[in-house]
Amino acid sequence: MKLKVIVPITSKVFEDETKEEIKTMAGPGVVLDAEGIQYGTASIESIYDELLCAPGIIKVGEKAQSEGFDGIFVSCMGDPAVEALREKLDIPVVGPCRTSMIFAADLASTFSVVTVLENVKYLIASIAHQLSLSRKLASVRSVDIPVLDLADKEKLVTSLINESLRAVREDGAHAIILGCTGMMGVSELLSEGLKAEGCDVPVIYPVPVAIKYLELLVSLGLNQSQMTYMTPTKKERNIWDKLS
Amino acid sequence: MKLKVIVPITSKVFEDETKEEIKTMAGPGVVLDAEGIQYGTASIESIYDELLCAPGIIKVGEKAQSEGFDGIFVSCMGDPAVEALREKLDIPVVGPCRTSMIFAADLASTFSVVTVLENVKYLIASIAHQLSLSRKLASVRSVDIPVLDLADKEKLVTSLINESLRAVREDGAHAIILGCTGMMGVSELLSEGLKAEGCDVPVIYPVPVAIKYLELLVSLGLNQSQMTYMTPTKKERNIWDKLS
Amino acid sequence: MKLKVIVPITSKVFEDETKEEIKTMAGPGVVLDAEGIQYGTASIESIYDELLCAPGIIKVGEKAQSEGFDGIFVSCMGDPAVEALREKLDIPVVGPCRTSMIFAADLASTFSVVTVLENVKYLIASIAHQLSLSRKLASVRSVDIPVLDLADKEKLVTSLINESLRAVREDGAHAIILGCTGMMGVSELLSEGLKAEGCDVPVIYPVPVAIKYLELLVSLGLNQSQMTYMTPTKKERNIWDKLS
Amino acid sequence: MKLKVIVPITSKVFEDETKEEIKTMAGPGVVLDAEGIQYGTASIESIYDELLCAPGIIKVGEKAQSEGFDGIFVSCMGDPAVEALREKLDIPVVGPCRTSMIFAADLASTFSVVTVLENVKYLIASIAHQLSLSRKLASVRSVDIPVLDLADKEKLVTSLINESLRAVREDGAHAIILGCTGMMGVSELLSEGLKAEGCDVPVIYPVPVAIKYLELLVSLGLNQSQMTYMTPTKKERNIWDKLS
Amino acid sequence: MKLKVIVPITSKVFEDETKEEIKTMAGPGVVLDAEGIQYGTASIESIYDELLCAPGIIKVGEKAQSEGFDGIFVSCMGDPAVEALREKLDIPVVGPCRTSMIFAADLASTFSVVTVLENVKYLIASIAHQLSLSRKLASVRSVDIPVLDLADKEKLVTSLINESLRAVREDGAHAIILGCTGMMGVSELLSEGLKAEGCDVPVIYPVPVAIKYLELLVSLGLNQSQMTYMTPTKKERNIWDKLS
Amino acid sequence: MKLKVIVPITSKVFEDETKEEIKTMAGPGVVLDAEGIQYGTASIESIYDELLCAPGIIKVGEKAQSEGFDGIFVSCMGDPAVEALREKLDIPVVGPCRTSMIFAADLASTFSVVTVLENVKYLIASIAHQLSLSRKLASVRSVDIPVLDLADKEKLVTSLINESLRAVREDGAHAIILGCTGMMGVSELLSEGLKAEGCDVPVIYPVPVAIKYLELLVSLGLNQSQMTYMTPTKKERNIWDKLS
Numbered sequence A, B, C, D, E, F: 001m002k003l004k005v006i007v008p009i010t011s012k013v014f015e016d017e018t019k020e021e022i023k024t025m026a027g028p029g030v031v032l033d034a035e036g037i038q039y040g041t042a043s044i045e046s047i048y049d050e051l052l053c054a055p056g057i058i059k060v061g062e063k064a065q066s067e068g069f070d071g072i073f074v075s076c077m078g079d080p081a082v083e084a085l086r087e088k089l090d091i092p093v094v095g096p097c098r099t100s101m102i103f104a105a106d107l108a109s110t111f112s113v114v115t116v117l118e119n120v121k122y123l124i125a126s127i128a129h130q131l132s133l134s135r136k137l138a139s140v141r142s143v144d145i146p147v148l149d150l151a152d153k154e155k156l157v158t159s160l161i162n163e164s165l166r167a168v169r170e171d172g173a174h175a176i177i178l179g180c181t182g183m184m185g186v187s188e189l190l191s192e193g194l195k196a197e198g199c200d201v202p203v204i205y206p207v208p209v210a211i212k213y214l215e216l217l218v219s220l221g222l223n224q225s226q227m228t229y230m231t232p233t234k235k236e237r238n239i240w241d242k243l244s
Helices: A012-022 A047-066 A082-089 A095-106 A118-130 A155-168 A189-196 A208-220 A239-243 B012-024 B047-065 B083-089 B098-105 B118-130 B153-169 B187-195 B206-220 B240-244 C011-024 C045-065 C080-090 C096-107 C117-129 C154-170 C185-197 C205-219 C240-244 D011-020 D047-066 D082-088 D094-107 D117-132 D151-169 D186-197 D206-220 D239-243 E012-024 E047-066 E082-087 E096-105 E119-132 E151-169 E186-198 E206-220 E237-242 F014-024 F048-068 F082-088 F096-107 F118-130 F153-169 F187-196 F204-220 F239-243
Strands: A001-006 A031-036 A071-074 A111-115 A137-142 A176-178 B002-007 B031-035 B069-075 B109-117 B139-144 B176-178 C002-007 C031-036 C073-074 C109-113 C139-143 C176-178 D003-005 D031-036 D069-072 D111-115 D138-140 D176-177 E002-007 E030-038 E071-074 E110-114 E137-142 E176-178 F003-005 F032-037 F069-076 F109-115 F138-144 F174-178
Touching: A001 A012, A001 A047, A012 A031, A012 A208, A031 A047, A031 C011, A031 F118, A031 F174, A047 A071, A047 A239, A047 B083, A047 B240, A071 A082, A071 A208, A071 E176, A082 B047, A095 A111, A095 A118, A095 A176, A095 A208, A095 F096, A111 A155, A118 A137, A118 B118, A118 F032, A137 A155, A137 C117, A155 A189, A176 A189, A176 C011, A208 B187, A208 F204, B002 B012, B002 B083, B002 B206, B012 B031, B012 B153, B012 B206, B012 C240, B047 B069, B047 B083, B047 B240, B047 C045, B069 B083, B069 B206, B098 B118, B098 B206, B098 C096, B109 B118, B109 C073, B153 B187, B153 D082, B176 B187, B206 C002, B206 C205, C002 C011, C002 C045, C002 C205, C011 C031, C011 C205, C031 C045, C031 D031, C045 C073, C045 C080, C045 C240, C045 D047, C045 D082, C045 D239, C073 C080, C073 C205, C080 D047, C080 F118, C096 C109, C096 C117, C096 C176, C096 C205, C096 D011, C096 D206, C109 C117, C109 C154, C109 E096, C117 C139, C117 D117, C154 C176, C154 C185, C176 E030, C185 E047, C205 E096, C205 F032, C240 D047, D003 D047, D003 F153, D011 D031, D011 D206, D011 E176, D031 D047, D031 F048, D047 D069, D047 D082, D047 D239, D094 D111, D094 D117, D094 D206, D094 E096, D111 D117, D111 D151, D117 D138, D117 E186, D117 F048, D176 D186, D176 F048, D186 E237, D206 E206, D206 E237, D239 E012, E002 E047, E002 E206, E012 E030, E012 E206, E047 E071, E047 E082, E047 E237, E047 F048, E047 F082, E047 F239, E071 E082, E071 E206, E082 F048, E096 E110, E096 E119, E096 E176, E096 E206, E110 E119, E110 E151, E119 E137, E119 F118, E151 E176, E176 E186, E237 F048, E237 F239, F003 F014, F003 F048, F003 F204, F014 F032, F014 F096, F014 F204, F048 F069, F048 F239, F069 F082, F069 F204, F096 F118, F096 F174, F096 F204, F109 F153, F118 F138, F138 F153, F153 F174, F153 F187
Parallel strands: A001 A031, A001 A071, A111 A137, A111 A176, B002 B031, B002 B069, B109 B139, B109 B176, C002 C031, C002 C073, C109 C139, C109 C176, D003 D031, D003 D069, D111 D138, D111 D176, E002 E030, E002 E071, E110 E137, E110 E176, F003 F032, F003 F069, F109 F138, F109 F174
Antiparallel strands: none
16 A cells, blocks of 8 residues: 655755654554655645645646556645545545544543644644534634744743643543644653643544554545536636646 | 735736736736746646646746735635645735635625536635535536637627526525636626626626725724634745756 | 625713714715614623623614615624524625634634623534634633723723733633723733744724624625525514614 | 413404413413403514513503512513513513413424414524524424414314414424414314324423423512613603603 | 422432431322332432432332332432433423523523532533533533532531632523422522522522422423333333343 | 454344454554443334443443553444443543544535435434534435444445435535444445435445544544543443443
């Protein structure tokens, strides 16, 4: 089974880190391949950024299918272009936000997402609402750190613990979702930090969860519905002239 | 007051027809200017198409603001890039689907949208849901005519009447929204056709409604919330290198 | 276009102030005419008051249609008798609460209403719920000033700023609706006061918004649905013997 | 315990029939007293009628409290003036629509209301929605018989059976609420008719249910919340000059 | 009319106290009989406990019907086995949580439940959600006292007042439901305590409310829907071999 | 990794068939062990049956944890005792209905469940509602075949195809969930049958999906929230005296 992990931004650093990170995540017989996009934005922190990256993501996704990949994971919490790829492709496409939220909906009565910046709160809440899970979304909180500054892990972990505790104690969250796929290598520290405060809740880091979920779908032959995500009709699409 | 009407596809025919159509729609002291996009898709009939047109729409929108326009209307029922433009710009940006639905929500207990193809039903229902209006959306129906074939007005009107009657009689709709901004010049015929069948419900053609709504917002100094639609942070966005 | 503004209470002061206020609100070719009711209550601050004013409002509304008016705006945030008039009349009837809320639903992900007294909070929340917008209503707050004491603008503005800030910071509102049509001449001061506190959200003063919305409906030939608001059947209605 | 049954219309026939009907409904130690209103409309079949009857209903309700009644039941499925009386009075006030719906919500997963005319369907659905029970309301159907023609019991029962069967079989209702308090003496016939068709669902006739519910509230000292239904503030209410 | 009150735990103390308590609750002509279960758990403070008591409750319920009882009340706020008994039996079965919540939904716009332990908050919120009343549930709070320690009435009343005040002031509750049927003899004290703090809201003690509601159902011949609660099919059920 | 599959009924045939069926479902390094219950009911087709089987299920679950199993799957579409086990145990516990529904919620805008008998429709709809997914549940349909008669695969497949087609065409489902874990070996036939009718939707057979989901949770160290599912307090539970 070959799975493509799309790093849907133009930052090479993130592409490299993702390649490194996912090395240990593949199950037996699973090949994981991460790939960035060529044209878009350096990071995604708004609907605006999402849309500017979308053509680049779609391009990598279409190529992946043509190269024989069995499934696609778009590694950004806004789930950019996930539904567009679901329309266009025959293979399963998953997003980390959707996946984390449905899992949290099963494991806890309520959950919060702790993300990077205030700017993406509306975007993430909209995905919960689209999935019909608004009632279970206790809050979206932010650590107020831009995506490209997430490398300072100590600062990140401290902020994550603080905001997660507030999510649990003030907002009533019973599970925490890390709200950016760039929050690498911190979920265990967050989990321990919360337990040290007497707060034993599931901490969901979306990257491995979404990858395993994609493996599961592929291995069972499950796919997105062709009735929800109908194949786009044929027509002239001159954007490809510019982005090829 | 200068308002920009973005025809968010690459079809020149539609751009020209829109220019013609809106001539009579401007209120006193209002200048309406329609403009198509350079790169994208010939029509929008999927989320896939929407995302491929989004950068082109954003580009026209940003240019409009820099040229002193006071408001923007993106003339496509998927409201493509409307929320991204709301983040990026300081002037009001409206979409026909959002506008029609909030008006219908006031004027009737339920409404249906009659659109072009099955493919866009999920997209339109998602907008209703995002606005919290799912409960009032009786149904989304389609006339099964692609956007680029809407020129056959007779066929279109017949299908619109049939599907609208089913929306009212079978689905319980109390108002009808025309589900494509390319359904030009047919709303009165639909309205009369429905009345002839004993079915007196509001028929909302989104183009003039959204334009008047935009005029209203500009004239009263109202704008989208800067807290919902926060300004995108600064960063490298190399997509513009390709699309300039 | 002739539009009737019903001041749905018996206080002559409010009728006069409304007449004065709306002078500048009419668009080109629009005649606005304000009229109070003869029998009812001095102000509306409860469902009880609403119902006692309803026959008087209906009477003015029926007269307006018979005199050739093209649309009616009932200027009170409880939208008293709006739905009854929609049943009885052939011309569009709008209410400030419904109108403000649908506009806010488009412009922001959440909104709060800041009204006069605790007594009307349930009434206003009920209208949001009826429109299916409960999820977007962050809160209803009150300045604790009765309608007939709103003349002290300084006190009013100070209280409005305080409660609006709490709505934004504590309740998560992204837009503010002024919760009484008697809050005349303060929306700009509120808006500035909020911006001075770093809080840039739309402030919706319902009076001009509803009037422009009514203009829009009339100019486009749009009306409330005859299927939601069916014409009352004929029967004896002896209340008119008393209230004529 | 003395309970007032307000017959909230001006039709003397209904007042008399109600007086007759409730004779057998009082529990031990309970005095039931029915009283019509002096000014209003002959029957209630619209929001318009409701509002025209409201002052008359309020007047009878206020008198009842001053005369020492312990609770009030407003016998019309639109629950006219029920919430206004709850604000004004210190004694419990119940409506048949609210009561029937909460009971049906406990006894069945879904329910339908079969009412008199299409005209009141929106009104009844609005009450379900206000109670947060829209999800459980399978449908509102009508027998298409005006209130004042309900005397033809045979026609009524036949229509009720037909519409109730459709509610169960087509709309998925698991309980039926009779949608007009004027549908006297037919609930058992409807129940038997449904059973004869293999349809064993609860049939709720709102009049005895609401009266027993009111008895229950009074006997346990329960009352509507003073925080939801706050006491109206003092002010001039000149409508009473006309309606005294 | 003979009504069975099932005390659905194995604690004899609670069975005896319930027998004592309900002596004064029966209406004229009503016989109330309380009975504990033989096998289960000493108290119910989790879904786990509920399920372990369920067979014992069902056994007492089936016996009650065979002995000619006319209705059953299962006296525990988790409404344990209520829906199972509704399937199996021909007589009405009521639960205190469902009953209190529907009554509160009529009497107030919002309500809170103040229960024993944090452990049961999810359970109680689930019942509100199942009834479609989540929107009206302001909060579930706990006094942090186990069921078997409720005998210390002074401590209980103090905690109830504190938590109820927070429910009203912080969570926006307009009515309070006592969240354990073991909170005997304290509702009036709670009500007085709240009034002393200026907080006049209905306090619903579920035991008498559910008993009176059951009386009402039986007296009017109303029953749970046989379509929602279908009769279980015949099959081998060997659990009875062990629990007989 | 050792996972326990609880066959939560007393039918030995089903236990044996499940043991056979799951042989091929275990991933590398995963041991799957199926076990029936000793006391309960022969099959589960009602809430009544669920509760009678619950203590037996709990017993097997507690034993599994004490024997070192890493996770538990309760193989019945009513998810019997799943939430009770989540409270009591430290290892993840999953149910097929919850799991299938969250997956369907991601893969399609709407889904239907096709189950065995009318009797379980309410039960299954309740689980969708509890997960906040009512809006996405297009319908619950039944093939009208009792659990213990599912061996006639031909009849089963024919009925499944018919009901699934109606779910898609009449109810608007975009995915189908097999509504009984006893519907073994038919999902591919159903999928092919639907495709032959032009209906290409995901068919979710819950057994492998739930097992893979459980594997995923265990492998990632994810567990149900200890705040939603709090550990039951200590107390006397004499039911175990009888069921040991």
